[in-house]
Amino acid sequence: MTANPVIPEAAVARLAAYLRVLTECQAEESRHVSSAFIGAQAGVSPDQVRKDLSYFGEFGRPGVGYDLEQLRGQLARIMRLNRVQVAVLVGAGSLGSALARYPGFAQRGFRVAAVFDLDPQRVGTRIGEIGVEHVGQLRQRTTELGATIGIIAVPRSACQSVATALAAAGVKAILNFAPAKIRVPDGVNVRSVDLARELECLAYYLPG
Amino acid sequence: MTANPVIPEAAVARLAAYLRVLTECQAEESRHVSSAFIGAQAGVSPDQVRKDLSYFGEFGRPGVGYDLEQLRGQLARIMRLNRVQVAVLVGAGSLGSALARYPGFAQRGFRVAAVFDLDPQRVGTRIGEIGVEHVGQLRQRTTELGATIGIIAVPRSACQSVATALAAAGVKAILNFAPAKIRVPDGVNVRSVDLARELECLAYYLPG
DNA sequence: GTTTGTGAATGAGTTCACAGCA
DNA sequence: TGCTGTGAACTCATTCACAAAC
Numbered sequence: 001m002t003a004n005p006v007i008p009e010a011a012v013a014r015l016a017a018y019l020r021v022l023t024e025c026q027a028e029e030s031r032h033v034s035s036a037f038i039g040a041q042a043g044v045s046p047d048q049v050r051k052d053l054s055y056f057g058e059f060g061r062p063g064v065g066y067d068l069e070q071l072r073g074q075l076a077r078i079m080r081l082n083r084v085q086v087a088v089l090v091g092a093g094s095l096g097s098a099l100a101r102y103p104g105f106a107q108r109g110f111r112v113a114a115v116f117d118l119d120p121q122r123v124g125t126r127i128g129e130i131g132v133e134h135v136g137q138l139r140q141r142t143t144e145l146g147a148t149i150g151i152i153a154v155p156r157s158a159c160q161s162v163a164t165a166l167a168a169a170g171v172k173a174i175l176n177f178a179p180a181k182i183r184v185p186d187g188v189n190v191r192s193v194d195l196a197r198e199l200e201c202l203a204y205y206l207p208g
Numbered sequence: 209m210t211a212n213p214v215i216p217e218a219a220v221a222r223l224a225a226y227l228r229v230l231t232e233c234q235a236e237e238s239r240h241v242s243s244a245f246i247g248a249q250a251g252v253s254p255d256q257v258r259k260d261l262s263y264f265g266e267f268g269r270p271g272v273g274y275d276l277e278q279l280r281g282q283l284a285r286i287m288r289l290n291r292v293q294v295a296v297l298v299g300a301g302s303l304g305s306a307l308a309r310y311p312g313f314a315q316r317g318f319r320v321a322a323v324f325d326l327d328p329q330r331v332g333t334r335i336g337e338i339g340v341e342h343v344g345q346l347r348q349r350t351t352e353l354g355a356t357i358g359i360i361a362v363p364r365s366a367c368q369s370v371a372t373a374l375a376a377a378g379v380k381a382i383l384n385f386a387p388a389k390i391r392v393p394d395g396v397n398v399r400s401v402d403l404a405r406e407l408e409c410l411a412y413y414l415p416g
Numbered sequence: 417g418t419t420t421g422t423g424a425a426t427g428a429g430t431t432c433a434c435a436g437c438a
Numbered sequence: 439t440g441c442t443g444t445g446a447a448c449t450c451a452t453t454c455a456c457a458a459a460c
Contacts, residue, residue, distance in 0.1 A: 012409050016408040016412075034441065035442075046441090048431080051430075051431085051444080061438065062442040064440085064442085079412050095310060098302040098305065102303060102403060102404075108408060110404070149407065149411075174410075194312075195401075199383060203357075204224075204287050218451075254419090255453060256452070258420065258422085267420095269459075270418080270459040273419065274420090
């Protein structure tokens with residue numbers, strides 16, 4: 001099993017965590033790692049680690065563990081993180097600007113190649129290295145750049161039209177920070193992060 | 209059943225979504241809403257809506273639906289969102305600054321009452337209404353403000369010590385944006401949002 | 417006829433437990 | 439002995455289906 005099967009979405013997130021563990025301990029630990037080690041670092045049981053990996057093949061050796069470098073390569077391949085993925089970002093407000101600057105994206109192999117906004121006051125300004133372009137440029141520039149990922153950091157009221165535009169521009173994945181469900185054509189994958197929702201979930205568990 | 213039972217974590221997130229639906233359609237729709245309506249708005253099946261609500265009591269009337277205003281009140285009570293929850297934020301970098309300004313928090317009943325940073329360059333500056341204080345003030349100010357929630361927007365290397373300090377200051381919930389698992393004492397609830405992880409999960413589903 | 421509340425059935429995901437290889 | 443890979447058991451969540459209420 002080495003093609004990408006249907007696996008639980010939670011498993012996908014865990015695989016990303018395993019990859020991060022391997023990337024971190026690279027060169028500093030020994031040549032092999034066990035499922036117990038990976039699990040301890042990622043906060044997951046060893047069983048779970050082995051099960052998740054087994055969806056994709058047999059990467060380990062009984063009695064030995066996993067070859068650190070090789071497993072890292074396999075996971076990067078599985079997660080499509082063995083090449084830089086190009087993203088475009090829509091919305092240059094405070095959240096959008098912070099995302100454009102976020103160093104974690106580049107560190108993990110994502111390049112935010114363009115930022116778009118509707119507001120003439122923002123168009124033409126710079127966020128770090130990136131110039132803010134008018135959202136009217138979105139389609140052409142996204143195609144030019146070969147971006148596969150769109151990031152939405154606009155107000156709720158604008159998010160659906162932005163999502164539609166991104167899909168039309170050929171983006172295959174969308175990360176949406178507006179607090180609304182968006183509809184997209186088949187073949188486009190959406191994840192939403194609702195920052196206030198996160199706090200709301202925490203509030204439920206507060207005492208008193 | 210009106211005390212808060214143990215329910216699936218996913219159900220907690222859905223309840224927050226239902227509350228948002230009710231808040232939005234308030235006054236604009238009719239006096240009653242059905243599980244079908246709530247579900248359609250929230251992207252959930254009517255069955256699921258009724259099951260989720262039934263964990264906490266019987267709020268509806270067969271053949272009629274739920275009283276909009278009354279259900280809104282009940283959900284707000286269940287989610288602890290019927291009073292303003294005070295949060296403190298640690299880390300005044302670009303992400304922290306964006307979070308401090310994020311209008312969605314105030315709109316949903318959260319007040320970011322203080323911002324802390326270690327960097328003397330940032331201490332004393334203002335982010336909107338809020339002055340940035342030195343992280344050494346964290347414990348005293350958090351107690352003073354009666355904050356129940358801490359938000360971590362510092363680099364990975366600092367996140368564990370910040371989490372420990374927040375817990376010591378009496379915070380009962382932590383929203384962590386650093387890409388690392390943090391350990392906290394019993395009684396403190398943590399949620400983590402790893403922005404790069406979100407993109408990583410999307411990358412898995414990319415074609416090619 | 418409409419819509420709720422819920423026990424029962426189904427389904428998905430995790431944990432167990434052990435055979436087999438190093 | 440140490441550790442992997444995996445079918446089987448189990449646990450948890452969602453969906454179904456229907457009796458009761460309006």
